[in-house]
Every structure is written in C-alpha cells, then in structure tokens.
Amino acid sequence: MIFAGGIGSRMTSASLPKQFLEIHGKPLIVHTIMHFQDHPEIDRIAVSILPEWRDRFAQLVSRHGLTKVNWIVEGGPTGQESRHKALRAIANDATDDAVVLLHDGVRPLINAELISDNIRTVRERGAAIxxxxxxxxxxxxxxxxxxxxxxxxxxxxxxxxxxxxxxxxMEIYDRALAEGENDSIDTASLLRRYGHTLYRVNGPRSNIKITTAEDYYLCRTFFDLLERDQIGR
Known part of the structure; x- marks a missing residue:
C-alpha cells in the first residue's frame, strides 16, 4: 500500500505535490512504485492519492505500465484516514493473512532486498518496521x-x-477509529499502542523520505550516481 496523499507543505514547489516532482523524467511516485512493480513477491498495489490528482496519477499508471496497481483510492483528510481507506479497499479483495507493506510514495530509494526482508519478517515473526x-x-x-x-x-x-x-x-486501524483517533503518525505507533510486538528490519540510510527541498536534491544526486554506476545499493 503506497501512501501518496500528502501536499508537500514543506517543499518549495507551489504547483505540484511533492510525489509528482520529477527525477530523470519520472515522478517520484512512479520511481517508488516501480520497485514494487518489479518485485516478484508483490502481487498487487494499492495507492492512496489526493482526490484532485487521481486522474493525473491514473494516466501515469497507464503511461509507465504499472500493471500491478489494482486500487487507486482517494485519500482522506489525514494520513491515518488515507491509509485506512486503502486498507479497506484491499480487505474487500484479499485474504486476512495477506502480507501488506505500507510505504511512502516519496521514498523512491527503497530496494528489492528491503522489500524481501519485510515480507520474510512478517511471515516468520510478525509486524516488521x-x-x-x-x-x-x-x-x-x-x-x-x-x-x-x-x-x-x-x-x-x-x-x-x-x-x-x-x-x-484492519484490527488496529478499525480500533483507532472506534476510539476517536484519526491522526496517528504511522502504522508502527498504532501497533505499539495496541500491544503488538514489532520486529526491526534494518534498512539503508539512503531510504529517505522526500519532505524538504534539501531531501529532493539529495535524492536526485543519489539517482545521478546510481545511473553512472558510481555507487552500489
């Protein structure tokens, strides 16, 4: 489940939400999704998107051949509500034991190994952070x-x-809603609040979230170096 519902209030771009800013000819959200699109253990992808940008995103899905995008869900007023709506869409069409990875649309430097480590940890141990x-x-x-x-x-x-x-x-998001909580910071905080054991998955420092203009420039530099084969993943 890819969360792409933010408006990028800490970015300097006044015209585009940060997930639509481009690096090497592709929006950040496309770079992010392609890692999951190309991963053999990922079956389907749900994306929570700003309602007013849904049509533009649907065009990107078609243009870039993102065939695993199965659900495009209009986000709510908070991140928690947006994630909850996307999870509901998944729950209508998937089994309870399906492994779900919740990822930020503006973390485009994830890699296949990290995706695999998350899936394996959930299957073998429990919730993976x-x-x-x-x-x-x-x-x-x-x-x-x-x-x-x-x-x-x-x-x-x-x-x-x-x-x-x-x-x-579904348990933690439904429970939070029932208790009047609608703006939790992330899934990990809800899991911890409701007594679940969380297991750490070690990720690379490069797996940054693009929040500020500085993050964007750092990410672009990283893509440049990857393209020139000057650094490895």
Missing part, C-alpha cells in the same frame, strides 16, 4: 537549552515499509 541506526548524537530540548543528551547505542529511526498481515492492519 524498517529502521536505520542513528549515527549522530541525539539531544532533548524544549527551549534554547539542552535538557538531555541521549545515548545513541540503542536508537533507531523508523522508516518504511511498515509491514504486517492484513487482519492485524
């Missing part, structure tokens, strides 16, 4: 002073995919 190790000092500060310097030995950043079986996904 992609993480990357923190390699800088983390501090706690509410004002201009630093209250605490946190030991980083056990600190990780949660990324995506965040993966689980479909029945578990």
């Amino acid at each position: 992609t993480c990357t190790k923190v390699n800088e000092t983390v501090i706690s500060s509410e004002g201009e002073t630093i209250e605490e310097v946190l030991p980083r030995d056990f600190l990780y950043l949660a990324q995506a995919p965040q993966s689980l079986r479909l029945d578990a996904a």
Whole structure:
C-alpha cells in the first residue's frame, strides 16, 4: 500500500505535490512504485492519492505500465484516514493473512532486498518496521537549552515499509477509529499502542523520505550516481 496523499507543505514547489516532482523524467511516485512493480513477491498495489490528482496519477499508471496497481483510492483528510481507506479497499479483495507493506510514495530509494526482508519478517515473526541506526548524537530540548543528551547505542529511526498481515492492519486501524483517533503518525505507533510486538528490519540510510527541498536534491544526486554506476545499493 503506497501512501501518496500528502501536499508537500514543506517543499518549495507551489504547483505540484511533492510525489509528482520529477527525477530523470519520472515522478517520484512512479520511481517508488516501480520497485514494487518489479518485485516478484508483490502481487498487487494499492495507492492512496489526493482526490484532485487521481486522474493525473491514473494516466501515469497507464503511461509507465504499472500493471500491478489494482486500487487507486482517494485519500482522506489525514494520513491515518488515507491509509485506512486503502486498507479497506484491499480487505474487500484479499485474504486476512495477506502480507501488506505500507510505504511512502516519496521514498523512491527503497530496494528489492528491503522489500524481501519485510515480507520474510512478517511471515516468520510478525509486524516488521524498517529502521536505520542513528549515527549522530541525539539531544532533548524544549527551549534554547539542552535538557538531555541521549545515548545513541540503542536508537533507531523508523522508516518504511511498515509491514504486517492484513487482519492485524484492519484490527488496529478499525480500533483507532472506534476510539476517536484519526491522526496517528504511522502504522508502527498504532501497533505499539495496541500491544503488538514489532520486529526491526534494518534498512539503508539512503531510504529517505522526500519532505524538504534539501531531501529532493539529495535524492536526485543519489539517482545521478546510481545511473553512472558510481555507487552500489
């Protein structure tokens, strides 16, 4: 399930949501989906998209041969509601034990190994959360002073995919809605809130989410280097 419902308020582009910004002639959302399109263990793809951009996205699906895109779902007012609507669409057409990977449409630097690791972890252990190790000092500060310097030995950043079986996904999202929660930050936070054990899947630091203009330029540089075969994945 690809979440592409954001408007990119922290980007400098005034005309396009960030998922439609292009690198090497393709929008970020297309780069992201192609990793799942090309992966042999991915059967179908659901995309949650801004309602006003649905037609444009459908054209991209056709133009780029994204044949595994089975559901295009209009997103809701919050990320949680958008993910929930897409999960409902999947649940209408898939078995409860289906493995679902929830990924950001603006994380185009995912790779096949990470997708496989998520699927394997869900099948063998349970809910899988992609993480990357923190390699800088983390501090706690509410004002201009630093209250605490946190030991980083056990600190990780949660990324995506965040993966689980479909029945578990529906359980936590339905429960959150019933309890009046409609704006949780991600699937991992809901899983943790409702007592599920989360298993870490180590991901590359390059698996960044394109949130700011700086992220976009960094991502474009990474694509340039990949194209020139100057770095490996």
